[in-house]
Amino acid sequence: MARTTTMRLIELMVLREDIHSVLKYLGELGEFQFQQEFASDSSDSAKRLNPDASVFERLQQVRAALDLPDLDGYKGSVPLPSDADFESATKIIDSVEDIHKKELTAVDEEKRAVSAYREALAFANLKVSYSDLESLSFLTLRIGKIDPEKIDDLKARLGSRGIIVRLGDDDSRILAASSKKARFALDGELKEAGFTELQVPKDFKGIPDEVLLTLERNKTEAAAALEEIQTERRNFAETHKDELYRLLQIYSIGSQIYSVENSLESTEFVYRITGWIPAFLIRKVMKDLDELTQSRAGIREFLPTEVPSVISGQEKVPVQVKHGKIVSNFERMIFSYGSPLYGTIDPTPFVALFFTVLFGIMFGDAGQGLCFLIIGILCCLKKIKISGWEKFGGIFCCIGISSTIMGLLTGEFFANETLLRPFALWVTGLFGTPHAPILHMMPSSDPASITRMFAFFGFTISIGFIINSCGLIINIINQFSLRRIGKALFGKTGISGAVFFWYVIIFAVRVALFKHAPAAYDWVIISVSLFLTACSEIFQRLVDGERPILENGLFSAVIGAVVEIIEVISSYLSNTVSFVRVGAFALAHAVLGYIINTFVELAPGAGGIAVAILGNAIVVVLEGMIVAIQVVRLQYYEFFSKFFSETGREFKPFSFVYKETV
Structure with missing residues (x-):
């Protein structure tokens, strides 16, 4: 059985002149986890x-x-950043800042020109002298x-007490x-409506046409000037895009290196780096670092059993699992629950197999399975990018194949x-009398159908027995690997519990299927294994040498034993x-398919096609989600x-991640 990756702790003593190149190597390697955790510091210092x-x-x-999209x-x-890169970055920054300032100025100029034109246009239809109107004794x-x-609400509230006239094309005047x-x-109603009075010259008679033309020309020229600057910005972006993206990547890495460097233990001339690395990379890393620093770096290697913090239990050895392309898709399902302990069996291959098989049994439809398979292939080819779902492409392929087979x-x-x-x-003709389908799922009034249905439920329980047994075996091996002999031998998930579980199942099968009569040795085995558990x-x-054996007294031990039997x-x-x-969902899926097929037959022509498409879409999305949740459960x-009675520490190596802010 596959186990978690063997790890080693290495200690590096690196000169100040080599620290950036060493950190860059480790970041690009992506297989080194610092022993201490670094906290990001966004302070000015x-x-x-x-x-x-x-x-x-x-x-x-x-x-x-420059309105350019960010890198992904x-x-x-x-x-690493160089002096030439700094000069190039400074030149681009200064140029863009200059263009940006000119663009902001042009935007303000256009706003003022547009505002002046609209203000003038609002009074264009006022051809009577304002002073003449205001001098009217009754007005x-x-x-x-x-x-x-x-405005409409103001008119309604004024009623016959006043009139409202719109000025120009701008409804706000x-x-x-x-x-x-x-x-x-x-005045009261106007104040209530948020009216702002404009100061108008006494002899004002409206805006002359030549003034309107001048203001309109100013507006057009301001818009043209703004467009010219925006064109300059777009041209600059197009010609400097590649260089800008190159600099962004360079300084992204440089900033992350500085961030780590500031967190390291150091003297005036030397930095100390300690961290975990897979054992199979030790020789390569030592050789590469020796060449990179021209033998100026000191390197020491430690077994986990030689690390004081691990021996004392203050630190857990980080856990890494290595798999092929298919099984690796299921790794996050493990670590979302918890990390296995270091040195124990890696359960990922089991999860990949069980998840695929259970989903296929519960969601058996060749057409709908092909849909999952196609989605998985598109995700793997990066043709589908929706909220990170593309990373589940391998899982979609697996469940698509299993659903298609079912x-x-x-x-x-x-x-x-x-x-x-x-x-x-x-297919059935190759093995005897032809019949369809190969596996009957839909129940009917035929007694044989009921028998087949119960046989299928028995089959799913058998799968459960296998899955539970694998879990027990994994735990027993893990406990022996961790040298916890007492837990490996005794307990619900130890050998005694496993013997009880297995023997009760075998005993039930013998009695139910083979009509064997219970014997005395059956009760002895069941009783002894249950007692030990x-x-x-x-x-x-007792086995681990801990004393006293009855830690909390005899009465407490008896009560605990009774509770444990019930548990x-x-x-x-x-x-x-x-x-x-599992069988119930498989049966429910068959019933849903039967219902959809019945509605398709009842609907004529295009209606039947629409019902088939809609019904299958609902099943693929909703039932697919429900089945996935049940399998995960x-x-x-x-x-x-x-x-999984105790979780470990996931291996999270240092690597460069492009991000917008550091």
């Missing part, structure tokens, strides 16, 4: 110690000002701005008029039960029966619970 972070931040501002990662090998006039949405007697009511057995293709009939007849704490302390029986029973849901609660 930290930024002063990280000049590359300041340059990177300014380059990001330049990229945003590094493109090939990236060197009160107010000219100004108001929210256009409030109005002329309000009322009698002198109603001027106080007019669909071929049950004869379902997009809920249709006739399209695969020739295939079923051909129930009193596991006592026997564990062992109920948990093993629920762990086994829980896999009935079975893995977590039935399989992982057997050996």
Whole structure:
């Protein structure tokens, strides 16, 4: 069985002149985890110690000002920042800042020109002298701005006490008029509506046409000037895009190196680096670092059993698992639950197999399975990029294949039960009398159908027995590997619990299927194994040499044993029966397919096609999610619970990650 990757702790003593090149090597290697955790510091003092972070931040501002999309990662090998790179970055930053200032000035000029033109246009239709209108003894006039949405409400509230006249094309400019007697009511309503009065010259008669033309020409020239500067910005972005992206990558790495360097133990001339690395890389790393520093670096290697913090239990050795392309897709399912302990069995291959098989059994349809397979292939080819779902491409491929195989057995293709009939007849004909489908799932009034259904439920329980047994075996091996002999021999998930579980299952099968009568030795084996399991704490302390054996007294031990008996029986029973849901979901999927197929046959022509598409889409999305959740639940609660009694520390190596801010 595969185990977690063997790790080593290495200690590096690096001269100040080599620290950047060594950290760059480790970051690009992506297989070195620092022994101490580094906390990111965004304080001003930290930024002063990280000049590359300041340059990177300014380059990001330049990229945003040029309306260029950000990078999603590094493109090939990236060197460390040099003096020439700093000069290039400074030149680009200064040029873009100059263009940005000119653009802001041009934007303000355009706004002023547009505002002046609109103000003038608002009074273009006022051809009577304002002073003449205001001198009327019976008339009160107010000219100004108001929210256009409030004009109708203002008119309604004024009623016959005044009138509102819109000025020009801008709805926010109005002329309000009322009698002198109603001027106080007019001013009150205008104030309530948020009216802002404009100061108009006494002899004002409107805006002459030549003035309007001049203002319009100024507006057009300001817009043209702004467009010219924006064109300059776009041209600059196009010609300097590649160089800007190159500098962003360089200073992203440089800023991360500075960040780590500031957190290391150091003297005036030497830095000390300690961290974990896979054992199979030790010789290569030592050779590369020796060449990189021209033999100026000191390197020491330690076994985990030689590290004081590990021996004392203050530190856990980080856990790394290595797999091929298919199994590696299921790694996150392990680490989302918890990391295995270092030196124990890697459960990822088991999870990959069990998840694929269980999903296929519960979601058996060849057509719908092909949909998952196609989605998985597109994700693997990076053709689908939706919120990170592309990283599950391998899982989609696996469940697509298993669902397709199960669909071929049950004869379902997009809920249709006739399209695969020739295939079923051909396959079954090779082994005897042809019949379709190969595996009957839909129940009927035929007694044989009920028998087949219960046989299928028995099959799913058998799968559960296998999965539970694998969990028990993994735990027993792990406990022996960790030299916890007492836990390996006794307890619900130790040898005594496993013997109880296995023998009860064998005993039940013998009695139910083979009509064997219970014998005395059956009860002896069951009783002894249950007793050893129930009193596991006592026997564990006895085997491991811990004293006193009865830590909390005899009465407490008896109560604990009784509770443990109830726990062992109920948990093993629920762990086994829980896999009935696999058969239940498989049956439910077949029923849903039958319902969809029935509606398709009832709907004529295009209606039937629409029903088929909609029904299958709902099944693929909703039932696919439900089945996936159930499979994950079975893995977590039935399989992982057997050996995941304690979690380890996930291996998270130092590597460069392009990001917008540091």
